[in-house]
Amino acid sequence: MSLLAIGSSASRLSFKSLRNASLNYPRRFISTANEEFDVVVVGGGPVGLALASALGSKTELQNSLKIALVEAGDLSKIRDWSPPPGTFSNRVVSLTNASQTFLQDIGSWKHVEKERTAPIEEMQVWDGVSDARITFSMSELGLPASSDGMARLTETLNLQRSLLRHLNITPTVELTDKSKVMSITSEEIPGGWPLVHLDTGRVLKTRLLVGADGPNSPVRSFAKISSYGWSYDTQAIVCTMDHLPKGPFLSPNTTAYQRFLPTGPIAFLPVSATASSLVWSTTPSLATALKASEPSVLARMINAAFRLPDVSIRYLHDRILEAHQSGKPITDEEIKAEISWREQSHSIDRTSAYSSVTTEASASPGIPPLDAEMVPPTVTSIQTGTIASFPLRYNHTEAYIGEGQGSRTVLVGDAAHTIHPLAGQGLNLGLGDVECLARCIHDSILQGGDIGSYTSLLPYTQERYFENHKIMSACDKLHKLYHTTSAPVVQLRSVGLEILNELDSLKAAIMMSAGSVSRTDRPLSYNSDTRAAMFNLAAKGVENIRTAAHVAGVVKSGLAGLAANVLQNLAKAASSAQQEQRKDV
Ligand SMILES: Cc1cc2nc3c(=O)[nH]c(=O)nc-3n(C[C@H](O)[C@H](O)[C@H](O)COP(=O)(O)OP(=O)(O)OC[C@H]3O[C@@H](n4cnc5c(N)ncnc54)[C@H](O)[C@@H]3O)c2cc1C
The missing domain is CATH 3.50.50.60 (FAD/NAD(P)-binding domain)
Incomplete structure (x- = not known):
């Protein structure tokens, strides 16, 4: 027995x-x-x-x-x-x-309860070090504007x-x-x-x-x-963020934003016109320090994490950690002054969406700044009792x-x-x-x-x-690829992301494999083998970038060409897989 x-x-x-x-x-x-x-x-x-x-x-x-x-x-x-209207669980x-x-x-x-859910109609993902950006939108995926989004936050x-x-x-x-x-x-x-x-x-x-x-x-x-697996030595901080509604000249709050910082990705996921959910994967020590700070400090750090260059974010993290270790957590006024100084030193205009110390840009009912859609709305407060964190690990039986x-x-x-x-x-x-x-x-x-x-x-x-x-290992590789500041890798991933931005078919393949398209809306009759093959291609692309980075680190040349070739071959393979599929329809 x-x-x-x-x-x-x-x-x-x-x-x-x-x-x-x-x-x-x-x-x-x-x-x-x-x-x-x-x-x-x-x-x-x-x-x-x-x-x-x-x-x-x-x-x-x-x-x-x-x-x-x-x-x-x-x-x-x-x-x-039965939560009160306007409040969302974390x-x-x-x-x-x-x-x-x-x-x-x-x-x-x-x-x-549909009123408590929100569609994702666009995703913006960018590299925290190089700032290379990739955008996923419904039209690029061949989904009609009447579709119910790429996914739904619930x-x-x-x-x-x-x-x-x-x-x-x-x-x-x-x-x-x-x-x-x-x-x-x-x-x-x-x-x-x-x-x-x-x-x-x-x-x-x-x-x-x-x-x-x-x-x-x-x-x-x-x-x-x-089972086998490993800890990422990372905590995911979650909370519900309140922010101002987006102005009349901007798209509704249906864009999900994710920035890959070297310490882990930070994601802004809309749940209503004025509230969004945070998933910020970061070091356990920073997660502890942020949770011990006033919620307004966390709100300011979220805004900064989507806006400031990596060098300043690293400085702010060090400040918060030092203050926490000394037993005197950083105050709202102190962090505001630090961020303000950092914005000035990077010549960030007060009216730009990249400025978060004032809410001038996002609060204005008039014409929004040109960069308004590049970053999420400015967080004004954190909903009470929603701050928590979870250890992250990979595990597969x-x-x-x-x-x-x-x-x-x-x-x-x-x-x-x-x-x-x-x-x-x-x-x-x-x-x-x-x-x-x-x-x-x-x-x-x-x-x-x-x-x-x-x-x-x-x-x-x-x-x-x-x-x-396949999906698990691709996510694991993505995490590892972005979890570094090593120069060759950063340069390669910057090239990679920019090329990816042009490759509609590859993006569709990635989204398809991730199951973002409903069975009825699929433009092509993808069967599970095709989905798996496409995801394999996408995953292999990421793997190849890492290998290329390793090689490039040795030969110290041809970085961009190497990554471009890898991704172009990947795109060709993906689109020929789609053409094959079209023939079968
Ligand atoms: C920060 C974060 C963000 C995430 N975001 C997403 C996302 O956007 N999309 C997505 O798809 N996934 C997401 N996930 C993953 C998702 O939350 C999990 O995959 C999902 O909750 C797992 O559900 P489950 O029912 O398998 O397990 P669980 O939710 O862990 O449920 C297990 C249940 O078993 C019960 N149980 C355990 N032991 C016993 C016992 N001895 N006797 C009786 N009952 C027992 C527990 O009480 C529990 O209710 C996220 C995860 C994290 C940490």
Whole structure:
């Protein structure tokens, strides 16, 4: 019998000894008779709820599957979540059109409060050292102006609440919250089913156990599925920022901005006309110092991080760190004076959008400065209680399906993979897993198969593992490429980004691979192989730039030519892949 211990001293006892010692334990730990299910999903995060919704909404499965979802937290807090208008929670995800289409198909998207979501109609991404910039717009992707954006920014709570509302009218799923999985064992017979032991004393026996239980997945430990990965030694600071509305001569607040600083990318994600969400990946020490400062200091530093040259940003970071270490955090007046001096020394005009110490430029109702669309609106304050930070890491399991003692288990979402949020792909990958797994379960039942068997689950792992791996490794490479100030790399990536800006087909390929185009809107009939091939090309381009930088560092010549060749070949390959595809349509 295998046994998983999670945290508490009670859970470290074997299940048998726990049962024998039941008189000495609180009643909530005493086991009752096993209850049998076809599917038990552990984890009521967005991925677990989406899987339960997807399975529950398939009419063919409604009479054939008994499903339970177990969540340690209190789901009523999400169900009853009702924030005051104008305030937004700090966890916001960018949902691709493919993810939205999937949620529409299962019937949960209509329960999302649309007024609290915002489309992304343009993305501006630039290098913090060279300032080379790449712009993604809907028209460049061949999306009609009437499209609902390239992606949609949605609070995770809004999404989870919509899934719970959908599950409310899906009677085949039993939701069990405030119940922590304490251990998982398996029946002591050949091919025995997993037994899920809850801290309430219930034991759920299941034909298929799904781990949607996040990065520290108990299901993954039970199934002894190993994983590999690394910490980025980076914290993502998140918060909700208030800012002035954009003036009448500017585009609406539907542009996402991301600047790649050597310490990590900073992203500005619009959620309404006057509020946007921050994801700022930076060093743990700076994250600690910024969180300990007054919120107005963070607001000023966000404005500076999108505007000032890298040399000044580095100076400001050092000032904040020194002040924090001395026990006297920098004050709002001090940081304002520093930024003002830096703006003057870089000859930044007070009426330019690059000036943030005064809000003259963004507050003016008249003709905006010419550079107004180059940077996000000036942040005026941070919404109370929204500042937090999360450690970032890369992690991918060796497999998605358990074998041997861990058979009849499968992993989805962050339980299987965690990535850097720089491309906003983590949850989208998880929803891709859910879509595929629900289809495999459905097909297995229609074919009279055993949904917990390796054969039934194999198509899931075949379809998802490498698809996820490609996107994960491309994001990882991007992070590493931009996480340096080394001169050859900076020069190459500057050339690379400028060339990329001209290559519509390549941009479309990258966006397509990232799932930004909905299935119905795709201009060409991209199948998953083409998507994968295109993403491979894009990822290889980034890899080649790094290799080229290494070579260039040795020969000290031909940097620009080297990068240009790499990217031109990449573009040619991408557009010929598209032409091939067109022939097939
Ligand atoms: C700063 C930041 C920004 C991000 N931005 C984006 C973005 O723009 N787009 C995007 O697609 N992704 C984004 N992501 C990634 C995304 O947030 C995650 O991929 C997603 O939340 C994972 O969902 P999940 O349901 O798999 O896991 P989780 O949300 O971790 O849920 C796991 C659940 O399992 C439960 N659980 C764990 N152990 C037990 C147990 N023993 N018993 C019972 N229940 C248990 C937990 O309580 C939890 O509710 C971002 C991540 C970060 C950190």
